[in-house]
Amino acid sequence: MPPLTTPKSGDALFASVERVNAELFTLTYGAIVRQLLTDLEEVEEVNKQLDQMGYNIGARLVDEFLAKSNVSRCVNFKETADTIAKLGFKMFLGVTATVTNWDAEGTTCSFVLEDNPLVDFVELPDTCQGLQYCNVLSGVIRGALEMLKNKYFTKWSWDP
């Protein structure tokens, strides 16, 4: 039996959590975006609100991630990004992401989702130009990382 601190694989992690039907989730998320478009009118405001919702969600989800993944400290931002892509996305959405577009300093990157449950059946009308439909995901990552920083900064010395 591996020691308790061995991180689980993404598949094992996803199998260990309670789940609901992905289509129900997709349609529920679509209902939020539609509601925000009706209420806020400006696409830019909708993008902001989706990010803020994601932030609140991520700040809660990170606890479940830490409790179940057995992941401990990531030594740098590249490892952090890889953990999010391979374990975080898998645990919550059931898919993995590819990390790409690193800049020379290793401080910015992109997560590419080949199979994104949020956009199944989604067709945007022309009036939605500029809408960042999946902006909730950036918010989730932001919220989760910020919560980690606040919780562990006093104990851990994070690399800059």
Next chain:
Amino acid sequence: MPPLTTPKSGDALFASVERVNAELFTLTYGAIVRQLLTDLEEVEEVNKQLDQMGYNIGARLVDEFLAKSNVSRCVNFKETADTIAKLGFKMFLGVTATVTNWDAEGTTCSFVLEDNPLVDFVELPDTCQGLQYCNVLSGVIRGALEMLKNKYFTKWSWDP
């Protein structure tokens, strides 16, 4: 091998669909309710909007249910209710419901969810008196049944 028209069990049905993490769904749904409370202010309006969102979702989900469940015509409302409780809830939320509180005519009943993923971690403040937090579920059932009626009424003779 059973004939293709044998309805699947709820467990087999749930295992056959794509899934996402239940906690992510719960928090996303919570974000909708919070947004509606902020935007609409009146609890009664929020209840209506949740029902309407559910209606739109149910009208879409019923196709996936029919495609995967192998369920054919229900002979009466009691069988319909039982199919929703044991297969519909299981397929989408991963739980089953109990059907109870039947009136003498067999035209109204209640679905009771012992384990409802929508309300995990939910605490409502006193200002939310009268909020039907899970009203989206009634809307989903309403939308799904109405869509069935529109699609199949010309082919099937439903019992009154």
